[in-house]
Amino acid sequence: MEEKYAYIEGAEQPISMHPKKFALWLFIVTVVMIFASLTSAYIVRQAEGNWLEFELPDIFYYTTGIIVLSSITLHYAYYSATKDELSKVRLGMILTSVLGFAFLIGQWYSWIALIDRDVFFVGNPAGSFLYVFTGLHALHLVSGVIFLIIVLISSFRYKVHSKNLDTMEMCVTYWHFLGGLWIYLFMFLLLNH
Template identity: 55%
Template structure:
């Protein structure tokens, strides 16, 4: 019995790899969105190759909305950097600008749809128009989800729960927002190239 008490462990247990559960969920969500849009763009290319494809010029408002989304991403990154430096004034301004620009992007997408209808490009009819509405609509839905994430971060910012020692919420928000920006850039270039 005494021998058992004097036993020494030569090896320390190895640390297990761990990840923040919320960040893990975010990355699962991002991967599922990538798979969704990859399947949709593949279907687009296959259907386009079959013929009976209406070509139309993308309304200019989609160009402008792309610029709005890029600026919103810069504002989001500014908010993140401000949080790291505990610059609460800049943090509040930058995250508020991101929120307003996100809503502006959605409004511009809706206006783009109205312009498509004026050009006789409808959701039902030629598959080229259907795909365009599906792509922009799905992305718009994900922008709405991004705005919801942004609202939670915005509330935390104004309650001063986001700061240099607690960046988790702003990191998740920034990661998702930048992903949505990159996703739109991919869709925008894809639709310009293959329309």
């Protein structure tokens, strides 16, 4: 009889994940597939010719710095949440939200810079791809900023702390993913331009 209990106690626990986190990961995989197919199409279309070469707007360097800085401030907020330092959580979330808005404004100005260089959505495939890349990323970043604001509001309602980190962890995962995606797109454009 004791052997039976010893066997049950030694049983491995199944791997489990919060259903919302699982859904987030499925969404991230979907976004990766979309951008992988777009970057593949970019390379194939570039090889066909009729490709306008132009310099990327300098503001892309600034927006890249902004997105990296926003990941640092969000990680600061997350680390503070694990220590139950709620004022630091709020500060980190506010800074990250402001930087997220700054990134979106920077993307808008990058489109203005492209128009000033006579690069339009219609006309040349190189410009079209650039608008699609930045526009799709900005669309996903809008959803990320909304997620940041939701977590910020939750922090003011005392719902973000060391014993309740699921929503915060999902926000951090998604935001870091968006930052990594932008860095990938920017490096891809620099190397394939």
